[in-house]
Each structure stands twice: as C-alpha cells, then as structure tokens.
Amino acid sequence: MEREAKFWKVLNGVKVKCKLCPHECTINKDRRGVCGVRENKAGRLYTLIYGSYSSIAIDPIEKKPLYHFYPGSNALSFGTVGCNFKCLHCQNYTISRASPEDSILREIEPDEVVELAKKYNCEGVAWTYNEPTIWHEFTYDASREIKKEGLYTVYVSNGYINEDPFKEIARYLDAINIDVKAFNEDFYKRVCSARLQPVLDTCVLAKELGVHLEVTYLIIPGHNDSIDEIKKFCKWVLDKLGDETPLHFSRFHPDYKMLDVPPTPTETLIKAYDLAKKLGIKYVYLGNVPHGDYDNTYCPECGELLIERYIFNARIVSPLKDGRCPRCGAKILIKI
Numbered sequence: 001m002e003r004e005a006k007f008w009k010v011l012n013g014v015k016v017k018c019k020l021c022p023h024e025c026t027i028n029k030d031r032r033g034v035c036g037v038r039e040n041k042a043g044r045l046y047t048l049i050y051g052s053y054s055s056i057a058i059d060p061i062e063k064k065p066l067y068h069f070y071p072g073s074n075a076l077s078f079g080t081v082g083c084n085f086k087c088l089h090c091q092n093y094t095i096s097r098a099s100p101e102d103s104i105l106r107e108i109e110p111d112e113v114v115e116l117a118k119k120y121n122c123e124g125v126a127w128t129y130n131e132p133t134i135w136h137e138f139t140y141d142a143s144r145e146i147k148k149e150g151l152y153t154v155y156v157s158n159g160y161i162n163e164d165p166f167k168e169i170a171r172y173l174d175a176i177n178i179d180v181k182a183f184n185e186d187f188y189k190r191v192c193s194a195r196l197q198p199v200l201d202t203c204v205l206a207k208e209l210g211v212h213l214e215v216t217y218l219i220i221p222g223h224n225d226s227i228d229e230i231k232k233f234c235k236w237v238l239d240k241l242g243d244e245t246p247l248h249f250s251r252f253h254p255d256y257k258m259l260d261v262p263p264t265p266t267e268t269l270i271k272a273y274d275l276a277k278k279l280g281i282k283y284v285y286l287g288n289v290p291h292g293d294y295d296n297t298y299c300p301e302c303g304e305l306l307i308e309r310y311i312f313n314a315r316i317v318s319p320l321k322d323g324r325c326p327r328c329g330a331k332i333l334i335k336i
Contacts, residue, residue: 001107003050005038006137007165014043021084021133021160022198034193035134036099037082050138052105054095055079055129058120060312064128064156065287067297068246068334069175069212071307071314075154076122078113079129080138081105084160086193087181089220089258096130110142114149124152124174133161136169143172158192159199166205175212175335177248178203182217182224183233191223204240212335214246216287219264219272221252227271234276243282244333249273251288270294283333301330 007019014029018038025033027040037049059077061070081103083096090096095103108116117125125146127139132155143153152174159178180199181192188196206213217233219225237247249272251264269286273294276284286294297307304327308315316336318326325332 001051002046002048003137005045005047006140006168007162008045010043014040016040016043016045018045019162020136020165021162022195023084023160024162033084034086035082035084035131037080037134047135047137048100049080049082049105049135051107051109052080052100053078053108054081054098054103054105056106058122059126059128060314061124061126061154062309062312062314064126064154064177065216065248065285066154066175066177066212066214066246067248067285067307067309067314068214068283069154070123070152070335071297071316073123073152074121075124075126075152076113076117076120077126077128079127080135081130082134083131083158084134084194085131085158087256088191089218089252089255089261091253091255092129093256110138110145113142114145114151117146117151118149122151124154126154126156128154128156131158131160133157133165136161136165140169140172143169147172157202158194159202160194161202162198163201163205166202167209170206170209170211173211175214176206177214177216178206179216179218180233182220183229183236184224187224200236200240207241207245213241214248215241216248216250217272218250218252219268220258221262221264221268223261225264225268227275230272231275231279234279234281237276238280243280245281246283246285247276247281248285248287249276251286253288297334299325299328299330299332301325302328304328306332306334 032039081098155176282300295309
C-alpha cells in the first residue's frame, strides 16, 4: 500500500533525500533507497508498504527477547519486507531482502491491528521479523491507536534510525530490543553495510526517552567474538546504558551468506556471560542455548530466583513486592 513518506526533503528538483535512517539515501526519480521500500515518485518520496505485512504471529514477549518487560505476556507480532541493513547472516532474509512486488503481502489498517490484538487476547503488539524502522509511517499510526486501548508496543530493531523519527515513534513505544551486532565499525561496514555509531546513539536515546531497553549481541565465531571486543562492549553498556540494562548474548547459527561459519561454541557464550557479570552488569542472559540458569532472572543482590524460563515460557517464581525482591528488598528493574 503506497503512502507519502515522512522525513525527507527535495534535492535539485527531482532528487530527494530520505532522512529516516542514517543512510540518508539520495534517491533519483523512480529509484528506491537502500531499504528497497521507499521510492522517489515524480520528486516526492513514498513508502510502498504502508499497512502491508508479510508475517503475523502471536509470540511470547520472551521471544523478542525482552525478559524484563511484562514476562509471560503475548504480543501480536507483525513484519513486512525490506531492511536498511544487508547482513550476510540474516535469518529472516526471505523477507528482509524481498521487494514488495515479489512478495505475498496482506493489507491492514491501524485500527484493525488493535482489533486483532484484542481478539487473540494479546497484551501488546510487536513490530519485528524485519526492521520496523523502514515501516515508520504505519508503525507510528498503528502504535498510536494501540496505546489508546491500553496495550503495549514493542520494536525489535537494529537501531538504525535518525533521532527525529525515533523521538516521534518513542511517544508511542514502550519497549525496544536493539541488536548491537558487533562493537567495531569494520564489522558493520563489511557484514551489515552500515555503521556502528548510529546504533549506539539510538540505544542511548532510548534510555533518555524512557523507552524500556534491552540489548542483544549475537556472537559470531571469527567475526565479533574476541574477548577484548566483548569486554569493550560490556564497558560501554555499563558507562552509557547502566548496570541494570538487560544484556542478551545470543548463539549464532549458520544462515544466508554465512553458511561456512560454525555455530558459536557454548564455551564462548559462557565466557561472555561471566565477563559481563564480573564487570558489573546485573542482568545477563544467553540465547539459542539449551535450557538452564542462563535464561532465568535472579536477584543481583541475594541470588533469589525471581523468574524461571524454559524456551520462551516464563514462570514468576518469587513475585516482586512493590518492585523489590521479596527476600532481600533489593529494587528489581522489571515491568510487570
């Protein structure tokens, strides 16, 4: 579904500059930006995917992953097509690299999103599967309607969005998981065709705007798995985001154009976990690994088991009392 886009300006008559994400693509007439879904039509920028979705499912919030945001709740989850990254290891490449013309898309209006969420007893809506930034016009309109009905909204994002559009959506955004794909610019340029610093800036901005933030770091053998790089990343989290920001280290599985890279050894994940905890990050989790203690939430002060998780199911073992550990009284940063 076509709709005139937001965040762009005219350049030299028929060219336009998109201002939605840090690529800031200069787009000639009848051409599209990096994302593949924003097109210059006669000197005006249009989104080609307003209300067009490729994927829909009812997901546990833990799948996003968001572990400190309404644990055990369900989110009606939507994805469309396109992406402003070109990750060589993308696990959703069938939609992220797809064009609107070559995809089976269904249309939906903002108010219909709310109706579906209520129909299936979901506590909120998540924009996920591919990058929600490039769906800005629709996610903004729909999120505004969702919030009117008292449901929550969630982004699962690469964090590659400019400040002004993020501030706009943040007014109606409750939580975001940002995938920091590495902690070096070379990786971002070589593997993602993007830059690291704008992603870090979005993480900081999310905290400043009061959007619940959790961060994911997918550890890829031979690419971003050095202890030195992970240590620098953890120190950045502590310095810029705070010790209570949940951090998820996730296991890599070969996919798309990285089929020659082996899965992440469990030992590497555990080393990253131990390092992050030693440096002082209070809530660290491991993803894509067998069930165990690395999925659970414990009080960082006394070790009380608060939430037990199995795959994507969560069970509150020790209910908080006024946001505090029932055993020692320590404040716990979890929205319930």
